[in-house]
Amino acid sequence: AQERIETLKTLLNRYSYEYYVLDKPSISDKEYDQQYHELEKLEKAHPELITNDSPTQRIGGTILPGFTKVQHDSPMLSLGNAFNQEDLLQFHQRISKLTGQPLQYICELKIDGLAVSLKYENGLFTQGATRGDGNTGEDITQNLRTVKAIPLRLNEPLTFEVRGECYMPKASFVQLNADRDEKGLEIFANPRNAAAGSLRQLDSSIAASRNLSIYLYSATNFEQLAVETQDALLNRLAQVGLRTNPERRLFDSIEEVWAFTEEIAAKRKDLPYEIDGIVIKVNAFAAQEEIGYTVKAPRWAIAYKFKA
Numbered sequence: 001a002q003e004r005i006e007t008l009k010t011l012l013n014r015y016s017y018e019y020y021v022l023d024k025p026s027i028s029d030k031e032y033d034q035q036y037h038e039l040e041k042l043e044k045a046h047p048e049l050i051t052n053d054s055p056t057q058r059i060g061g062t063i064l065p066g067f068t069k070v071q072h073d074s075p076m077l078s079l080g081n082a083f084n085q086e087d088l089l090q091f092h093q094r095i096s097k098l099t100g101q102p103l104q105y106i107c108e109l110k111i112d113g114l115a116v117s118l119k120y121e122n123g124l125f126t127q128g129a130t131r132g133d134g135n136t137g138e139d140i141t142q143n144l145r146t147v148k149a150i151p152l153r154l155n156e157p158l159t160f161e162v163r164g165e166c167y168m169p170k171a172s173f174v175q176l177n178a179d180r181d182e183k184g185l186e187i188f189a190n191p192r193n194a195a196a197g198s199l200r201q202l203d204s205s206i207a208a209s210r211n212l213s214i215y216l217y218s219a220t221n222f223e224q225l226a227v228e229t230q231d232a233l234l235n236r237l238a239q240v241g242l243r244t245n246p247e248r249r250l251f252d253s254i255e256e257v258w259a260f261t262e263e264i265a266a267k268r269k270d271l272p273y274e275i276d277g278i279v280i281k282v283n284a285f286a287a288q289e290e291i292g293y294t295v296k297a298p299r300w301a302i303a304y305k306f307k308a
C-alpha cells in the first residue's frame, strides 16, 4: 500500500502542477478524480501513511480560532508609483545617476490581488502569510494550502521564501458573485476584495471553494538559486514548480517600457485576471543593489498604475 500511495501522490501532484501551474493538463478530470479517490481510500485504510504533501491534505480539518501573527524575515516592501510617461522618464533619469551599469528593465504585470509570502523548507510548503503592515502579517497557511496553484512540495528540496500575488481569476469572480446573488448574499465589489475575503476565512474549506490562484515574483536566498537577474529568477522559480506570470518583457530603453504600458493597457480587458498596472524593475541584481532602497520601497522599481 505504501508504494502505491507514494506513486499516487507523485502522479497527482504532477497532474496538479500541469493543470494549475502550467495551465496545460495532461489527463482528463475524470482520470484525476479516479486516482484521487484511490489515494483517499488507501489513506483511509492506512492513516499512518498520510503525509503533509498529499493532495488530500489541502483542506485543513479544523476551523482556526483566529490568525496568529507572523514576523516577516525581511519587510514586504511597497512600490513607488508612476502615473504617466513623464513620471517614467523621471524614474529613469533618477536611477541612471545611481549606477554606472547600462540599465536593462524587466516589466511585469501588477496583478490586482493580495500580496503573500510562502515559506518552503527542504522543498515542503511550511508557512504562508499576508503582507500585513509590511513587517507583521497573519499566518494563513491553512488557506493558502487550498490554493491548487501553490505546490505543497517543490521539484527541488529548497529552503527559501517566495513572494507573490494571490488572486481570483475574473471567471471565478463572476461565478462566485452569481452564486452569492442567487443565495441573497452580498456580492464582492471586485476580484481583489473577493480574494482578500476568501483568505481571511478561518474555515479553510471556504477558501478551497473560491478557485484562487497565484503568481510569484520574488524570492530570498538568491545564492542557492544561482541567478543574476530578475528574469532568470522568474525562470528558476518556474523550474522548481512555482507559478510565474508569462507576460513579462525585457527592454533596454524607457521609451520601449512606455510603449509596453500602452500595449498592455490595450489588452488588459482580455486578460483572465485583473491587473492595476505594470511593475518596472532594473533586471540585474547587481544594479539593484547599487541603486538600493528607500525606507519603504526599492529605488530600482516603480509601479506604473493604469487609470482605474
Ligand SMILES: COc1nc2nc(N)nc(N)c2nc1C
Pocket: 076, 077, 078, 079, 108, 109, 110, 111, 165, 217, 218, 279, 298, 301
Ligand atoms: C520588488 O517588489 C515588488 N515586486 C513586485 N512585482 C510584481 N510583479 N508585482 C508586485 N505587486 C510587486 N510588488 C513588489 C513590492
